[in-house]
Amino acid sequence: MTYGALALIPPLVVIVLAIALRASFEALLLGCIVGFIIIGYHDHTNFFSDFIATFYKVMKDDSTVWVILVCGLYGSLIGLMVKSGGAMKFGEDALKYIKTKRAALFGTWFLGLFIFLDDYLSALTVGITMKKITDHFKVSREYLAYIVNTTAAPWCVIVPLSTWTVFIGSILEKCNFAALGQGNHVYLSVIPYVTYGWVSVFMIPLVIMGLVPMIGRMQKAEALSLNNVVALPTDTEEINIQASGFGNGKKASSMYFIIPIAITLICTFLMNYDALKGIMIGVAFTFVYYLIIKLGTFQQLSETIFSGFNSMVYALALVVMSYILKDVGDKMGLTSYVINGVKPYISKELLPAIIFLSITLITYTTGSSWGVYAVVIPIVIPLAHTLGANVLISVGAVVSTGVVGSNACLYSDTTILTSQSTDISNLKHSFSQLPYALIAFAISTIIYIVMGYTIA
Incomplete structure (x- = not known):
């Protein structure tokens, strides 16, 4: 009715x-x-x-359970990488090569384009990774969030393989518009016509270069940021796991960030773009990896997994x-x-x-x-x-x-x-x-x- x-x-x-x-x-x-x-x-x-x-x-509903598990486990993975100091060290290392505000913004855009398998993973990873770099160049959080968000779902629908394209391909099969097992192949013919994805993703460089100007609240946020006024969350909780290490004196390394992300991306790809299986393996691998190299104790790593998951509860x-x-x-x-x-x-x-x-x-x-x-x-x-x-x-x-x-x-x-x-x-x-x-x-x-x- x-x-x-x-x-x-x-x-x-x-x-x-x-x-x-x-x-x-x-x-x-x-x-x-x-x-x-x-x-x-x-x-x-x-x-x-x-x-x-x-x-x-x-x-x-199965989809609700899927989202809760995927988002929660992404929080766990990010919690481990942040706590290890790997995410921060990656940002510090990147700063050696990023010398200008424009380079920091393009770096955010490129990282968003690189993490294309899933919009959730992209939105969480790129924001956490680039925040330190963009803060250094007085980029407002609003500007950072715009680039992070716009290289998530808009990009996932115009790359040949992602969790989005696999899902849409399955619908095309159910509609008999594509033969069984050919949904993703048929979707390749749809990609040129996903206009909003193309326009929004490739408008970002125009904004970065100033060809599309700062508008409204973004303009105000950038002006405040230049005066060292950074927007803080008002109705959400930040991922508040401190990058303080696990108290063992080990020096932070970018590899503590790069290897877990690479394993998660590879496993998601090998598992037929199943983000849940990919992140489960990613978290398990990171736990064992950190344990083997004695980055943290079993209890410390377990507690970080739960605190990372907990950081996603409000979202x-x-x-x-x-x-x-x-x-x-x-x-x-x-x-x-x-x-x-x-x-x-x-x-x-x-x-x-x-x-x-x-x-x-x-x-x-x-x-x-x-x-x-x-x-x-x-x-x-x-x-x-x-x-x-x-x-x-x-x-x-x-x-x-x-x-x-x-x-x-x-x-x-x-x-x-x-x-x-x-x-x-x-x-x-x-x-x-x-x-x-x-x-x-x-x-x-x-x-x-x-x-x-x-x-x-």
């Missing part, structure tokens, strides 16, 4: 309250409660019972609440409401642009990307066939919408993890980078219009 325009109220409540309260979790919680009150009134059910039932449903709470909000949207028929609302305006030429504009509304207000892909791609493929539109461009437009949600939504998982790794409020991060996301969004919309009229 759909609720019409009422389906827009919960996400709008979240956005308005997040701005007014300058708090994310509380805004998400209240937005979900408002949604359940509307559902309860409409369906004559108890909103509190509905909320609890949905909470249980979300927590039992995970936000992710879980965003999943509940998505479920509220599903119950209220948000996706079908938006799609049905734009159907009268659809032509084969405008289909990619209309898909991009309308579905972005869903991904931005719910912070959901993969869930939207699972629902919308099976609808868009036959719709494009029926209208005679280019199916690859249409699928690329859907993929772009998910990237906008991940990149721009103030409570998306990647935004939250980026804020976690760069020690900045996700509200400050989201609002300061929003103008750049909007520029990339506007350019992408124009490109989809041009593609719709010029590519058969």
Whole structure:
């Protein structure tokens, strides 16, 4: 059953309250409660019972368990690397070669491009690694977070192999758009049309070189940073494991950082891009590696694994609440409401642009990307066939919408993890980078219009 325009109220409540309260979790919680009150009134059910039932449903979902384990274990790995002093030493060594602010910013961009297998790993690792370097050159945390976030999901969808491309490829197989086992191969043909990914990633060098100017809150943050005023987190907890070593007097080495990251990337690749298996092996390897070289005792390493996992609890709470909000949207028929609302305006030429504009509304207000892909791609493929539109461009437009949600939504998982790794409020991060996301969004919309009229 759909609720019409009422389906827009919960996400709008979240956005308005997040701005007014300058708090994310509380805004998400209240937005979900408002949604359940509307559902309860409409369906004559108890909103509190509905909320609890949905909470249980979300927590039992395989994807929720996967995210909790992956993010938590990434926290454990980062905790070990930070505690060992390896992450800090890597930054210190990099400073020997990075002599300017511009070089530090390009270094952040290049590292984000290098860690392409998974957006979570990229968002956490790049922020933790480059924070010391960019602080040295008085780069604001807002600026750092913008680069870190924009080389996470936007890059993962335009490299040939990543956790994102594997997931989307599996959907293409389920839709019979690709033969069994050929989903990733078919997705290669979609990559050129994932416009938002291309535009946002390659807009970063233009911003670094000053060809795209500092705008709004980013400009203010950079001015404050030049005066040694660094933004500190206000509604999130930083990854507060100190790089103090394990008290054994061993000198820190960059290898304590490079080797665990390399093993994690290699194992994720060998495990068919399964980020959970990759990070499990990465944490286990790092534990044994540090133990063998006597970097820390068994107890010290175990405690660091748990403290690293614990540092992700607040971020995970936000992710879980965003999943509940998505479920509220599903119950209220948000996706079908938006799609049905734009159907009268659809032509084969405008289909990619209309898909991009309308579905972005869903991904931005719910912070959901993969869930939207699972629902919308099976609808868009036959719709494009029926209208005679280019199916690859249409699928690329859907993929772009998910990237906008991940990149721009103030409570998306990647935004939250980026804020976690760069020690900045996700509200400050989201609002300061929003103008750049909007520029990339506007350019992408124009490109989809041009593609719709010029590519058969």
